[in-house]
Amino acid sequence: MKRITGLLWCILLLFGAAHVSAEDGGILEASYDYTDPAFRGVVDMLAMEGHSHDDLSSCNVKQLYYAEVAEMFNKGMTKDEILDYYIQEQGVQALLAPPGDGFNLSLWVTPFLLLLIVFILIYFLIKKWTKNSSRGRLAVEEELTLEDDIYSSMIEDERKKLI
Template structure:
């Protein structure tokens, strides 16, 4: 009985010491669920890996670690984004900034859609003016001469068939 008790005490001391030492070696990990952190990494393209899964993409994991270290150093979201734009250019961001020449990238598609809609509207109005006989209420009445011509054509066709 003394051996079993001694063995249990020795066993608990050994494994108790290991768990304490493991906890002391772990440094405080960064909170990756921080909204400001998530907003920052969501704006980065991460060399085309921005939409990959963090668990399986080593490039995205590296970016997460770099951004976490920058936040731990006290950098703000804008400073981090500016750092990546300075290092990698505007391609570091998922979407170009809405200023300067990049503003045309945001405005041009909507401007083109608006111009095409105006062009279609103008073309439809012109087509309506070119075909007045097809408009309702503006049909020209058939004269007697036209009626006789139609009847004679129909009679000729009927005679050929019979």
């Protein structure tokens, strides 16, 4: 009786292992190459609801996005079609960086224009300050020469009195 029970357990274990290996084979065949440049190009452009910088192995949201994009590539969609799909679903917020056309172009240009304006203002302020400080030095030097002349004439007068 023990031998029959042991034999049944071995057969059950054998069939169970065969079933699991068949399922794993199906999953492995459906997986997608995550190192494909086209795939990386799409995934790197998506914000993934704020999870784009998380680790793939521990972030369920990022894994879901990777699986969706891989499935879209398997269906034959192009990079632009996939990005358009996400933009239609979530808006421009689906992308990490806004596209460089239309009103979004101002988002790219405005910071550089502001920096340029600030540098120009700083240049003119420094130029004005240096100009004013040189005028102040000349005025002080003129006062010192006038005082020196007065003191030297007083000293000459005193010296003449003593001689």
